[in-house]
Amino acid sequence: MTEEEIRERVKAALSPQRFRHVEGVVEAAGALAIQHGADPVRARTAAWIHDVAREWPAEKLRSEAERIEVPSGFAMVPVLLHGPIAAHLMREEFGIEDKEMADAVRYHTTGRPGMSMLEKILYLADAIEPGRTYPGVDELRSIAARDLDLAVARAMDAGIEYLLRRHEPIFPLTVLARNELWELINRRG
Amino acid sequence: MTEEEIRERVKAALSPQRFRHVEGVVEAAGALAIQHGADPVRARTAAWIHDVAREWPAEKLRSEAERIEVPSGFAMVPVLLHGPIAAHLMREEFGIEDKEMADAVRYHTTGRPGMSMLEKILYLADAIEPGRTYPGVDELRSIAARDLDLAVARAMDAGIEYLLRRHEPIFPLTVLARNELWELINRRG
Numbered sequence: 001m002t003e004e005e006i007r008e009r010v011k012a013a014l015s016p017q018r019f020r021h022v023e024g025v026v027e028a029a030g031a032l033a034i035q036h037g038a039d040p041v042r043a044r045t046a047a048w049i050h051d052v053a054r055e056w057p058a059e060k061l062r063s064e065a066e067r068i069e070v071p072s073g074f075a076m077v078p079v080l081l082h083g084p085i086a087a088h089l090m091r092e093e094f095g096i097e098d099k100e101m102a103d104a105v106r107y108h109t110t111g112r113p114g115m116s117m118l119e120k121i122l123y124l125a126d127a128i129e130p131g132r133t134y135p136g137v138d139e140l141r142s143i144a145a146r147d148l149d150l151a152v153a154r155a156m157d158a159g160i161e162y163l164l165r166r167h168e169p170i171f172p173l174t175v176l177a178r179n180e181l182w183e184l185i186n187r188r189g
Numbered sequence: 190m191t192e193e194e195i196r197e198r199v200k201a202a203l204s205p206q207r208f209r210h211v212e213g214v215v216e217a218a219g220a221l222a223i224q225h226g227a228d229p230v231r232a233r234t235a236a237w238i239h240d241v242a243r244e245w246p247a248e249k250l251r252s253e254a255e256r257i258e259v260p261s262g263f264a265m266v267p268v269l270l271h272g273p274i275a276a277h278l279m280r281e282e283f284g285i286e287d288k289e290m291a292d293a294v295r296y297h298t299t300g301r302p303g304m305s306m307l308e309k310i311l312y313l314a315d316a317i318e319p320g321r322t323y324p325g326v327d328e329l330r331s332i333a334a335r336d337l338d339l340a341v342a343r344a345m346d347a348g349i350e351y352l353l354r355r356h357e358p359i360f361p362l363t364v365l366a367r368n369e370l371w372e373l374i375n376r377r378g
Contacts, residue, residue: 076368153356157353157356160349160353160359161350161353164346164349164350167342167346167371167374167375168371169368169371169372170349170364170367170368172361172364172365175359175361175364176361178359179265179358179359182356182357182358183358185356186356
């Protein structure tokens, strides 16, 4: 499947607003890949597919999740399932067999300890794509261009703080991921 | 062993400053137990013992932890080990066989999902004892007097926020505990 064919299939699965977000993530992921010496084609392709199940209703996410392998804890918040399901569809529907791309899609909302460069790129691209306008996003964009680990740690902490303020569930894997990144960052000084 | 004998043994193990903190936790734990219909003697006794290993050096905590049963993840931050070690000493040195008291001591710094009332009381007593002076402590004291779950959830969130700001490790069990409490609180409305 060509990038254009993937794009068309994703476009058909999403609302125009969500599709604009995905186009932004593709652009940001490609740019981050070039800045950090990763493969921009794999980064862009993972970005095209990452939200393909994002608009599924909770019931469909839950029933699909029962048929595939989902990392433990994801069922806690149904919307988190759209990552693992998109990783599954990447292989089943798009015919792409690439473990690192699948993991980038699977963990794009939560992160996890031991993230690969591609996982960090997609996680950040989702947070800083041109359509994002929250306070601090410009600073995060400039950090992401020079330091993926620091940018991911900061993005995760901002996400945790948002959930704290709203009394919403915080995903433990994200906490373990930011613990690992800050330990690395604090150690290198 | 009488309460006075326990008090003297704990006093001998701690600096005067730490011992004053422990006296405050004993007072707060007894008061919370009475307010919420728990046994004040068990709450006070657990409070006397909870910090008995708090001033051990990291090396001693680590080597003692290798000899006893410690819940997974506690070794991540050596100071967290003082709870599980004090729970062990409660039985071995103080001769107290009480699973709920031991769990209250074991998890007094971290909390965990499914906390008993005694666990919540000791967790909060540690946070609101009269010697504590951080911003918000008076509000937390007044919440604790009427709603243990809400007070524990707020205290945990304040602790997580503190660690976020300092880029220090956040304990996943605490995150799971506050997720559970907020789900309960949000559900009851």
